[in-house]
Amino acid sequence: MTVNRPEVVAEITALFERYERALVEKDVAVLDATFWDSPYTIRYALHENCYGFAEVHAARVAADPPPGGTKEARIRLEILTLGTDFATVNLEFKPRGKPGLGRQSQTWMRLPDLGWMVVSAHVSILPIGT
Numbered sequence: 721m722t723v724n725r726p727e728v729v730a731e732i733t734a735l736f737e738r739y740e741r742a743l744v745e746k747d748v749a750v751l752d753a754t755f756w757d758s759p760y761t762i763r764y765a766l767h768e769n770c771y772g773f774a775e776v777h778a779a780r781v782a783a784d785p786p787p788g789g790t791k792e793a794r795i796r797l798e799i800l801t802l803g804t805d806f807a808t809v810n811l812e813f814k815p816r817g818k819p820g821l822g823r824q825s826q827t828w829m830r831l832p833d834l835g836w837m838v839v840s841a842h843v844s845i846l847p848i849g850t
Contacts (some may be wrong), residue, residue: 721803730800732828735836736799736809739826743790751780756829756837763841766790792816805830820845 735754742750752773755761759772763779770776795812806829813822827840 723805724799724801728757728807730806731798731836732799732801732807732809735828738828739838740789740791743785746783746785748777748778753778754838755841756831756834756839758839761839765840765841765843768847786816788816790816792821795821807836816846818845819848821848822846 733767736798738750739754741747742754755763755773755776757773761770761773761776763770763776766780768775770779789793791813793814795814797812798806798810800810802808807827809824809826809828811822811824813824814821822845823843825842826838829839830834830836
């Protein structure tokens with residue numbers, strides 16, 4: 721298994737950036753296309769825990785993102801690919817208008833006939849002084 725093959729890192733980076741743009745623009749079609757349509761998909765967010773794609777989709781539709789999105793600035797982005805079909809993305813960010821350190825993680829898998837999909841995701845804010 722090869723760690724961080726440049727072409728795989730480039731694929732995941734492009735998909736992550738597409739997802740980030742879709743968050744700011746509330747492009748539910750792109751957000752939905754990023755997550756695996758499965759009852760096994762999990763997304764822990766700031767205001768909800770979603771178990772299964774249907775709950776992830778419902779939260780996306782109900783969300784009202786602030787202008788410019790929830791991230792004021794990126795602090796650190798780490799992408800790890802293992803082989804050609806598995807990746808993790810971890811981002812530390814400054815939350816827009818809030819104290820603390822934002823943390824976002826995604827687990828990506830390349831699935832047959834579907835391509836790269838997020839199968840698990842997490843977003844949280846670590847309070848200052850923690």
